[in-house]
Amino acid sequence: MVDYKIYGDRELVQFMRGGDERVLVEIYDRYWEKMLAVAFNRLGNLEEAEECVQDVLCKLWKLRSDFSLAKDELANYLARAIRNQSFNILDRRHRERLKAESYSPFEMVNLDTPERELIARELAQQIDRAIYSLPAQCKLVFTLSRHEGLSTKQIAEKLNLSENTVKSHLKKANKDIRNNTELLTTIVFIPIFFQ
Known part of the structure; x- marks a missing residue:
């Protein structure tokens, strides 16, 4: 050798x-x-x-x-x-x-009509329900990331988790929320796109 x-x-x-x-x-x-x-x-x-x-x-x-x-x-x-x-x-x-x-999901939505305001409110409620239905640890990680603006590293240190675990929770949360709001999001944005 x-x-x-x-x-x-x-x-x-x-x-x-x-x-x-x-x-x-x-x-x-x-x-x-x-x-x-x-x-x-x-x-x-x-x-x-x-x-x-x-x-x-x-x-x-x-x-x-x-x-x-x-x-x-x-x-x-x-x-x-x-x-x-x-x-x-x-x-x-x-x-x-x-x-x-530069991404703002509501930037494209014209909330001039009562119907659109109602749809936007319903979408926000559906997103809240999707977040609420997440597993406890996943929900906590998601909340710290999206609502408090903490980085992956900060969340990992605060919760005594590995950064990979935090990333996994965020990925699962995003996927679950997207799956739970997909139909309503499609209903909201397709008519706006074709106007």
């Missing part, structure tokens, strides 16, 4: 072309902490930073057969790759924030 610790970066790149996954493990062991530090410094979020590093390493592995180092060291290449992937994540985060800020 080859001990890749004794080889330099250029040799590792050559071995990587052969498809030996242990080379990727060695690159991971050598550069994980540095890559994570660079990503975290740019993103300010550990979970996103870890995802960023994993994405870069996956791309490196996918490109292994064509990958080569000209003058740069592997560390410099990985730092640039982390920077670029961080920019992609920041750009995606920015676009999602803009989309969320």
